[in-house]
Amino acid sequence: MSNNDQIIKLTHALEKLTSKEAAIYFLTMDTKGQAKASVALTYDIVKELRKNNYNALIMHEKNDFHDVTTWLGDEYKDIPHVSIESKQVEVILSDLVIIPEVFGHVLEQTQEMPCEKLILAQAYDYVLETLPPGLTWRNYSVGTCITTSKKQEEYLTTLMGNLKYYNVQPYIKDSFKKLQEPQPPLISIHTREPRDTMKIIKSFYLKYPQFKWITFRDLRNLTTKKFAEDLSESFVSVWVDDISGFGTFPLESMKCGVPVIGKVPNLKPEWMTEDNGIWTYEINQIVDILGNFVQKWLEDELPEQLYADMESTVKVYTEENFKNSVISVFGAINERKIREVRMNLEKLTPVGPEDKTLEGSVNELYKN
Amino acid sequence: MKDISVIVPLHEINETIEEYLMKCLQSISNQTTKPKKVYIVHSDTKEFTDFFKSWNKPDGIDVETLVNKDKTDFCSQINTAVENMETEWFSILEVDDEYSKNWFKNVKNYMESYEDVDIFLPLVVDVDEKQNFLGFTNESIWAMKFSEKMGELDNNTLLNYQNYQTSGAVIKKESFENIGMLKPSMKLTFIYEFLLRATYNDFRIMTIPRIGYKHMNMREKSLFWDYKNHPEIRIMPEEAAFWVEQAKKEYFFTYDRAVEYEN
Numbered sequence: 001m002s003n004n005d006q007i008i009k010l011t012h013a014l015e016k017l018t019s020k021e022a023a024i025y026f027l028t029m030d031t032k033g034q035a036k037a038s039v040a041l042t043y044d045i046v047k048e049l050r051k052n053n054y055n056a057l058i059m060h061e062k063n064d065f066h067d068v069t070t071w072l073g074d075e076y077k078d079i080p081h082v083s084i085e086s087k088q089v090e091v092i093l094s095d096l097v098i099i100p101e102v103f104g105h106v107l108e109q110t111q112e113m114p115c116e117k118l119i120l121a122q123a124y125d126y127v128l129e130t131l132p133p134g135l136t137w138r139n140y141s142v143g144t145c146i147t148t149s150k151k152q153e154e155y156l157t158t159l160m161g162n163l164k165y166y167n168v169q170p171y172i173k174d175s176f177k178k179l180q181e182p183q184p185p186l187i188s189i190h191t192r193e194p195r196d197t198m199k200i201i202k203s204f205y206l207k208y209p210q211f212k213w214i215t216f217r218d219l220r221n222l223t224t225k226k227f228a229e230d231l232s233e234s235f236v237s238v239w240v241d242d243i244s245g246f247g248t249f250p251l252e253s254m255k256c257g258v259p260v261i262g263k264v265p266n267l268k269p270e271w272m273t274e275d276n277g278i279w280t281y282e283i284n285q286i287v288d289i290l291g292n293f294v295q296k297w298l299e300d301e302l303p304e305q306l307y308a309d310m311e312s313t314v315k316v317y318t319e320e321n322f323k324n325s326v327i328s329v330f331g332a333i334n335e336r337k338i339r340e341v342r343m344n345l346e347k348l349t350p351v352g353p354e355d356k357t358l359e360g361s362v363n364e365l366y367k368n
Numbered sequence: 369m370k371d372i373s374v375i376v377p378l379h380e381i382n383e384t385i386e387e388y389l390m391k392c393l394q395s396i397s398n399q400t401t402k403p404k405k406v407y408i409v410h411s412d413t414k415e416f417t418d419f420f421k422s423w424n425k426p427d428g429i430d431v432e433t434l435v436n437k438d439k440t441d442f443c444s445q446i447n448t449a450v451e452n453m454e455t456e457w458f459s460i461l462e463v464d465d466e467y468s469k470n471w472f473k474n475v476k477n478y479m480e481s482y483e484d485v486d487i488f489l490p491l492v493v494d495v496d497e498k499q500n501f502l503g504f505t506n507e508s509i510w511a512m513k514f515s516e517k518m519g520e521l522d523n524n525t526l527l528n529y530q531n532y533q534t535s536g537a538v539i540k541k542e543s544f545e546n547i548g549m550l551k552p553s554m555k556l557t558f559i560y561e562f563l564l565r566a567t568y569n570d571f572r573i574m575t576i577p578r579i580g581y582k583h584m585n586m587r588e589k590s591l592f593w594d595y596k597n598h599p600e601i602r603i604m605p606e607e608a609a610f611w612v613e614q615a616k617k618e619y620f621f622t623y624d625r626a627v628e629y630e631n
Contacts, residue, residue, distance in 0.1 A: 182474075182576075184519060185510050298577070298578055299468065299579050
């Protein structure tokens with residue numbers, strides 16, 4: 001490629017970046033119509049970026065991608081989607097492709113893409129799943145990773161210290177709210193492994209037959225709206241997710257004013273304290289803790305402080321803070337990309353552009 | 369809080385009952401939200417007159433004694449007290465039972481959220497004379513798909529399940545009077561018949577899913593203990609079945625029709 005060609009390309013990229021027209025593709029898995037917190041967060045980021053005039057889009061592998069609005073809600077219906085299979089996506093230098101950690105297998109295929117790739121790591125436990133031994137994302141020309149908590153960042157830094165990390169702080173939606181009426185005797189349960197749910201329910205009824213009239217609700221495979229409604233209609237929730245990266249469910253529960261009995265995940269969430277829930281390292285203790293909690297709730301003997309601590313824990317996870325972190329992270333990335341393109345342009349045009357036809361636009365951009 | 373009176377019907381007085389009485393009244397004194405008035409209903413026998421002349425009223429509650437001269441059965445005592453009270457709501461406390469300390473506080477919370485409920489049933493803990501836990505009562509309507517609406521008692525459910533407890537319940541006086549109060553002639557199943565009649569008359573009956581009442585089950589010499597064990601008034605299974613069937617026939621009628629069991 002001649003210098004002029006490169007200058008044209010870089011100038012074009014600079015224009016796209018400064019005007020925020022550069023595409024930001026979020027490679028997204030097909031949820032097949034099932035609710036998935038990590039995908040919901042991706043859509044929230046895209047929505048927020050679009051609101052701030054960034055050209056963010058959802059990118060998916062196959063043409064027959066299931067519409068997420070069935071479980072996530074109509075407010076996401078205007079987000080544009082592109083399919084890789086359609087072969088109509090033309091990625092250019094100024095674009096950004098965001099790859100979720102579970103899509104590690106595409107890193108090799110995307111290596112030749114002319115644009116920058118970034119990793120969005122929401123589930124730290126999956127990051128090595130698709131990487132060959134000894135390799136890091138850096139080997140696939142990925143130098144930046146966005147995570148959802150400081151804890152994940154700390155962990156990932158121990159594995160791949162040579163990357164730049166950013167944090168986007170998830171938020172707990174306002175659809176999670178306290179029930180206006182007193183809470184009914186329902187227990188919500190959310191475990192990563194379905195067999196854990198059944199094990200806990202069956203053990204509970206065997207150990208505490210006097211509480212057989214109390215109903216469990218498995219919150220799997222619900223729309224976001226129904227999920228929030230069911231959760232708020234509980235007086236306690238149970239959470240088991242060893243490989244949780246952030247711990248959205250307990251925070252949603254706290255926002256509903258529903259205390260959580262949970263197993264401490266392998267990566268202890270940064271919001272978790274001794275007082276904002278009932279936490280254990282032993283899954284087999286959960287049933288007895290729950291039995292004791294139920295008795296105390298029925299006797300109306302639970303400490304008010306627990307509810308106060310829950311409220312103060314969750315209050316920082318606001319939509320406002322999420323929006324600020326998204327704009328701050330992507331603003332910083334965009335700025336950095338602009339700087340890089342300018343530097344490359346400067347290298348190619350140490351004394352200014354040779355081609356007079358380019359002069360106007362390049363000079364104008366340099367002024368910015 | 370909407371005013372509530374507590375009715376304590378008394379059928380006998382002796383040292384043991386006195387001890388129970390003081391304990392049950394203490395459970396009213398200990399309430400975090402107290403009812404307005406307590407009515408102790410008793411007959412006009414000398415034992416009662418003597419006892420109430422010199423008894424130590426518990427502190428912190430307004431207690432009034434009411435003499436029920438004629439019919440001294442449980443239902444008549446309750447009806448008498450209801451006729452005499454001025455509060456909008458009432459609750460029945462059996463002398464050998466106790467409220468849990470937050471019961472009326474919880475009732476208040478539920479009254480604010482469910483304004484059209486006529487009867488708030490407590491989650492009852494049944495214990496034996498040694499205070500051993502035997503089980504819960506009124507809890508079943510919170511079980512999934514048990515009643516038509518979770519947490520609420522309805523007529524269809526009652527036709528299949530009879531074991532519900534109104535002692536400790538908080539009942540709207542006006543609704544209670546409108547449907548004819550308790551029927552003394554429904555010997556064994558007066559509570560069951562009352563609940564059938566209440567649901568037939570579209571009462572909204574809800575169990576507050578918090579332990580509100582501790583009920584001593586089958587205390588020796590209590591009415592239901594006598595029905596089971598006393599050689600003279602023992603009720604045999606055929607008679608028990610009769611009273612259940614009778615309740616199902618009588619609940620359509622507002623007032624007591626003096627039903628009798630003929631052997």
